[in-house]
């Protein structure tokens with residue numbers, strides 16, 4: 001039974017889909033929800049699934065407190081779902097090819113520092129792109145740069161607002177992220 005930890009800084013709608021998906025799984029379970037924000041709504045969602053939570057500051061993460069907790073909990077896979085802090089290299093090295101992130105655009109476009117949440121969808125809208133999508137990739141020492149594992153696209157209508165684009169992208173994330181994690185674990 002593989003033990004997953006999900007790192008999230010905000011709402012946690014992806015974390016909820018993943019907890020739901022693996023609730024009855026014989027292959028994996030979500031063993032920990034960790035956040036750098038003590039008021040992140042993802043922590044409320046974790047309560048609904050009785051998944052233990054852990055909060056930490058950026059400083060504590062850099063001091064190794066998060067890595068210590070992940071080892072203590074015997075975590076096998078680290079899933080980044082809306083986690084906004086840069087992951088320290090020792091943490092990446094501790095989970096070789098076992099740390100994945102989801103990005104709300106078709107990388108390599110609209111990736112990198114500062115490219116998260118609505119900033120991405122506003123940039124896609126401003127560029128007048130006819131499609132956007134999601135990218136699931138392994139995490140390396142550079143933002144949004146690791147090996148791409150999965151991508152899926154959706155069409156953008158000229159009348160779509162950045163909020164409409166965000167909704168279409170979220171629908172793709174919720175549809176595919178849990179399944180892609182399961183395929184990786186296999």
Ligand code: GRF
Pocket residue numbers: 008010011012013014015081082083102103104116117170173
């Ligand atoms: C998602 O769109 C994800 O791609 C991005 O941050 C957002 C998190 O959404 N990295 P949620 O907190 O899972 O609702």
